[in-house]
Structures are given as C-alpha cells and as structure tokens.
Amino acid sequence: MTHESAWVTEFMQMVEASTPGEPAFHQAVGEVVPSLEPVLEKHPDWREGRILERLVEPERVISFRVPWTDDSGRVQVNRGYRVEFNSAIGPYKGGLRFHPTVDLGVLKFLGFEQVFKNALTGQPIGGGKGGSNFDPKGRSDLEVMRFCQSFMTELFRHIGPDTDVPAGDIGVGGREIGFLFGQYKRITNTFTGVLTGRAIEWGGSLIRPEATGYGAVYFAAEMEAAKGGSLEGKRCLVSGSGNVAQFAVEKLLDLGAVPVTLSDSGGFIHDPDGIDRDKLAFVQDLKNVRRGRIHEYAEKHPSATYTAVDRGLDHNPLWSTPSDAAFPCATQNEMNGTDATNLVAGGCRLVSEGANMPVTPEGQDILQEKGVLYAPGKAANAGGVAVSALEMAQASSRTFWTREEVDRRLHGIMKDIHRNCLEAAEAYGRPGNYMDGANIAGFLKVAKAMQDQGVV
Numbered sequence: 001m002t003h004e005s006a007w008v009t010e011f012m013q014m015v016e017a018s019t020p021g022e023p024a025f026h027q028a029v030g031e032v033v034p035s036l037e038p039v040l041e042k043h044p045d046w047r048e049g050r051i052l053e054r055l056v057e058p059e060r061v062i063s064f065r066v067p068w069t070d071d072s073g074r075v076q077v078n079r080g081y082r083v084e085f086n087s088a089i090g091p092y093k094g095g096l097r098f099h100p101t102v103d104l105g106v107l108k109f110l111g112f113e114q115v116f117k118n119a120l121t122g123q124p125i126g127g128g129k130g131g132s133n134f135d136p137k138g139r140s141d142l143e144v145m146r147f148c149q150s151f152m153t154e155l156f157r158h159i160g161p162d163t164d165v166p167a168g169d170i171g172v173g174g175r176e177i178g179f180l181f182g183q184y185k186r187i188t189n190t191f192t193g194v195l196t197g198r199a200i201e202w203g204g205s206l207i208r209p210e211a212t213g214y215g216a217v218y219f220a221a222e223m224e225a226a227k228g229g230s231l232e233g234k235r236c237l238v239s240g241s242g243n244v245a246q247f248a249v250e251k252l253l254d255l256g257a258v259p260v261t262l263s264d265s266g267g268f269i270h271d272p273d274g275i276d277r278d279k280l281a282f283v284q285d286l287k288n289v290r291r292g293r294i295h296e297y298a299e300k301h302p303s304a305t306y307t308a309v310d311r312g313l314d315h316n317p318l319w320s321t322p323s324d325a326a327f328p329c330a331t332q333n334e335m336n337g338t339d340a341t342n343l344v345a346g347g348c349r350l351v352s353e354g355a356n357m358p359v360t361p362e363g364q365d366i367l368q369e370k371g372v373l374y375a376p377g378k379a380a381n382a383g384g385v386a387v388s389a390l391e392m393a394q395a396s397s398r399t400f401w402t403r404e405e406v407d408r409r410l411h412g413i414m415k416d417i418h419r420n421c422l423e424a425a426e427a428y429g430r431p432g433n434y435m436d437g438a439n440i441a442g443f444l445k446v447a448k449a450m451q452d453q454g455v456v
Contacts, residue, residue, distance in 0.1 A: 008034050015056055022105030024332065028112045028357060029056055031364070031376075035439035038428040043447070049455070051447045058111060060084040061104070064154045066132055068147045071140055080151050082130035082158055082166075085111035088449035091162055092128030093118055093385060093392075095169030098176065102131045109332075110169075113356055114385070116442030117378040120417045123389035128164055130155070136171050148179035156184050161192045161395070167388050168197040170331070173243070174209075193395030196388035205391035207406040208384075213247030213354060214407070215383015215414050216327055216375075220352040221255060222418035223373045223434070232256035237323045237348070239263045239316075240330035241287050241294050244354045244381070248327050249280050261318055263330060264294040268318040271297075271304035315339050322346040329354030337362035344370045353377035364435065379417050379438035386413045417441075 015029050033052070040047045062082040070076055081104060084092045094114040097107070107129045115127030132151060136144050159166060168177050177197045184194055191203075198204035207214070217231070224230050234257045238245050241262040249259045258274040262283060271279065279301060286292045298306035307317055315338035319326065326348050328335050332355065335343070340363035343351070350373040353359065357377055359367065367374045387410055394400060401409075417438075424444065425437030 005034075005037060008037060011052070014053075019105075019108070022108060024109035024357075025105045025112065027333075027361065028109040031357070031361065031435070032112075032116065032439045032443070035430070035436040036443055038430075039440055039443060039447075042428075046447050046451060049451060051450050054450065055086065055115070055443075055446065056112065058083050058085045058108065059087060060158075061108075062130075062155075062158050063104070066134065066147065066151045066154070068143075068150045070143055070146075076147075078132050078134040078147070080130070080132045080154060081107050082155060082164070083107045083111040083128055084158070084164055085127045085129070086115045086446060086450075087126035088446050088453060089119060090124035090126045091160075092164035093125035093167070093388065094127055094129040095131075095167045096172045096176075096180075097129070097131035097169040098134045098136050098171030099131070100133055100135045102133045106332075107131060110356055113378050115446060116439060117382045118385055118389075119442040119445040120379055120420065120438060121382050121386040121389060121413055122416055123386060123413075125165075125385070125389050125392075128166075129169075130166060131169065131172070134171075136176065141175065144176060145179045148176055149183045152180045152183035153187065155180075156187050159184075159194055161194050161392070165193065165388075165392060166195055167385070170242075173197075174199055193392050196391045198391070203391075203395055205387055205394055205406055206401065206403040207410060208387045208391055209243055210247040210250065211387035211410055212381050212384030213244045213249070213329065214251045215386065215410060216244070216329070216352045216354040216380045217248055217251035217255065217257075218383065218411055218414035219375050219380040219418055220325060220327070220350055222415055223350060223352070223375060226418070226422070227373070230255070231325065234258065234324035234350075235260055235322065237261045237318060237321055237326040237343075238354075239268070239318055239328050239334060239358075240355065241283060242329075244384075245327075245329040246280065246284055246287070248329055248354050249275055249283075250277075252327075253277060253280070257325070260323070261321055262294055262297070263318055265309070266293050266295060267306055267308040268316075269294055269297045269304045269306050270318075270321055271301060273303040315342060319343045320346060323348045325350040325352070327352055327354050328358035330358065331355055332357045333360050335359045335363050337366055339363060340366040343367075344372060349373060351375065352380040354381050356381065368433070368435070374434060376435045376438050378442065379421050379434060382417055383410055383414055386410060
C-alpha cells in the first residue's frame with residue numbers, strides 16, 4: 001500500500017526494523033497506519049502518549065513446545081503459541097490455528113487484526129491469537145486428541161474466562177475445541193466459558209458455526225442497501241469450502257443471490273447454474289463428514305466445471321469468473337493485484353472479506369481505484385467473534401438463547417459495524433472508504449481505553 005506521508009513511512013520503518021522476518025505482520029500494520037494519520041492529528045495527546053507505538057507491540061507473547069505420541073508410538077514435537085495482543089477493552093479473544101504455516105509473524109498479524117475487529121463488534125473483548133504448526137489433516141482422532149491435550153497442558157495456565165478466551169480457526173473445529181476444553185476442565189476442575197465454539201450440548205451458542213459467513217453476507221447486504229441496491233439475483237464468487245464459505249453460500253441463498261464457485265487447496269469449481277441448497281448440502285457432507293476434495297462436486301454435478309490449481313500461474317482463475325460480488329473466504333493473500341484486475345474486468349463491484357486479509361495491498365489499491373465496494377475482513381468477518389462474545393455472555397449468565405435471538409443480535413451487530421465504519425470514514429475525511437472507516441472506528445475505541453488506563 002502507498003504510504004501517505006513521511007510520518008507513515010518512518011513509523012513503518014520502525015515496525016519493520018523491530019520485527020524482522022514477520023512480513024504478514026508488517027502487511028497488517030501497513031494496512032492500518034495510513035488510515036490513522038488524521039485521527040492522531042486531531043488527538044495530539046494520543047501521539048504524545050505513544051498509543052500507536054504501544055498498540056503494535058503485543059502485551060504478551062507465549063511460545064512453548066508441544067510433545068505428543070502418534071499412533072505408531074513415535075514421539076512428535078510441535079511448537080505452540082499464544083499472542084495476547086491487547087486487553088484494553090476486555091479479556092483477550094481470538095482463535096487458535098493449527099496449520100503447518102503457523103509462525104509468530106502470522107499469529108501477530110492475526111492478533112493485531114483481532115484487536116480492531118473485536119473493538120468494532122461493540123463487545124467488551126480484547127484481541128489475541130494462537131495456535132501451532134501442527135497439521136491435523138490426515139491425523140486420526142486419537143492423534144488429534146493427544147496433541148490437543150498436550151497443547152492445553154501448557155496453555156491452560158495462560159487463559160481463563162476473565163483473562164483470555166480462545167476459539168477455533170483454521171484446523172481447529174468442533175473436534176479440537178472439544179478435546180481442548182476437556183483437558184482444561186480436567187486440569188483446573190472447573191467448567192467455565194474459557195473456550196468458545198463449543199458444542200451446543202456443553203455450553204456453546206447457536207449460530208456460532210454460521211456467524212462468520214453469515215456476517216460477511218450481512219455486511220455486503222448493508223453496503224448494497226447504502227447504495228440503494230440488494231444482493232438479490234447477484235452472481236457471487238465464493239472461495240474456500242470450509243465453515244466460512246459454506247455459511248456464506250447459505251446466507252447468500254437466503255437473500256436471493258446466486259453463488260457460483262467454491263474452492264480448496266486443489267482447485268475450484270464453477271457452477272453457472274448456481275450452488276443451490278441441495279448442492280450445498282452435498283458440499284457440507286463432502287467437507288465436514290467425508291473430508292473429501294472439492295473436485296468431487298464437479299463429478300457429482302455435470303453443470304459444474306473443475307479447474308485444478310496451476311502453480312505456474314501468477315493469479316487464481318477463480319477471480320476471472322464473471323460476477324457481481326466476491327467473497328474471499330479461504331486464507332490470507334489469496335487475491336493479488338492481477339486477480340483484482342480480473343475481478344473488476346468480470347463485472348464485480350463488491351468484495352466482502354470472509355477470510356482474514358485475503359486481498360494483498362496491491363489488490364486493495366486496485367479495488368478502491370476502480371470504485372469497488374470493498375469491506376476489509378476486520379469489519380466484514382467480525383460476525384464470528386461477535387457471536388463468540390455472545391457465547392461468553394450466555395456462559396457467564398448460564399442462559400441459552402434461541403437461534404432466532406442470536407441471529408437477530410448478529411444481524412444488528414453487523415448493521416452497527418457498517419454504520420460505524422461509514423461514520424468514522426466521514427468524520428475523518430475519508431467518506432465512503434470502508435477500510436479507513438474500519439481502521440479508524442476500531443482504533444478510536446481501543447485508543448480511548450488505553451489513554452484512560454495509563455501507561456500499562
């Protein structure tokens with residue numbers, strides 16, 4: 001992203017020099033800092049108090065080894081992390097990611113994003129993130145259980161319902177949350193809301209699995225409504241085929257849109273007839289039960305074509321598919337500048353991020369230059385953590401809300417986030433810019449709390 005002033009350039013040089021080898025973190029900070037210059041000009045006391053310098057430094061970083069035994073009796077060793085980034089407005093809150101690409105830089109990027117995302121929800125939760133370079137793919141249930149128990153045997157001493165409340169993320173679904181919670185309960189002899197994303201039978205919330213995907217679509221609907229339009233009849237590209245993508249498709253169908261793509265690490269399917277509810281049910285069984293690959297969709301449904309990943313390409317052909325709206329729901333940096341150019345050429349006029357930071361800085365610049373309605377993940381995919389906070393509230397009060405009640409609250413939160421982004425962008429001279437608005441609105445809440453609480 002283009003740095004807008006000498007101050008921004010100097011600040012980013014400081015961040016990069018103090019955190020070498022963490023490009024994902026640098027990218028996340030670089031996306032936020034230019035938005036905040038007009039805020040700090042209006043609040044010289046925040047600049048004097050070095051609020052931003054404190055905000056880009058995690059309050060605590062925990063790293064530990066995770067030894068466990070595989071099914072053949074061999075000892076395996078992985079690395080575990082928890083980045084407790086900022087607790088100015090509440091206990092640390094953010095997911096655990098189990099994936100071979102996990103390292104400190106990735107978790108710091110995710111934790112930094114989480115601070116702003118959680119502030120935007122209006123809920124009293126700070127930001128954190130954690131995980132391990134363990135890969136659950138291809139592992140047996142018993143191997144995953146042994147790993148999770150070893151991981152929690154160290155993590156338990158750093159978390160708690162009023163300190164740090166982890167959730168799931170890539171590689172950490174209901175199975176992993178169950179094993180982690182069981183070990184926490186076993187060690188501490190307490191039954192508390194220390195993890196969210198729990199099963200309904202033991203303290204979870206309805207709508208939690210759906211919340212991130214639903215929220216990204218609700219936010220897109222609000223962007224359309226602000227321009228006098230709707231999602232009805234719009235052809236929508238969705239990447240990924242996991243939890244977020246599946247429920248984005250479900251909510252798009254609820255609102256009358258026509259989702260036409262899904263993907264996994266092997267390639268993507270394009271179904272010009274649309275992915276209807278029966279086809280979505282097939283995907284959910286394929287991915288959630290049989291743990292199969294998306295190419296099986298095209299084998300089952302002759303209306304669809306499958307395109308395998310070509311590692312030699314500098315772009316993803318999924319984003320070249322003609323569309324009206326796009327929902328990147330797979331992983332970070334999945335849409336680059338070439339992809340953004342192709343997306344615009346295909347007629348797309350709205351992008352709502354279901355994943356965290358899926359569009360590269362170059363891609364962001366192109367989308368905004370071309371007038372695409374662009375919702376950054378910290379705003380658009382905040383629905384997941386918003387319902388996690390609602391799960392925390394239900395756990396604290398020992399109550400259980402209906403599906404309709406949680407969905408109503410989620411929809412209201414996404415409407416509020418949309419309004420706050422627009423209002424913040426307008427107030428600080430960036431009218432209509434959702435990225436600046438999200439960064440500013442989130443920062444305002446955290447900065448005020450940090451200033452009130454002194455130099456801590």
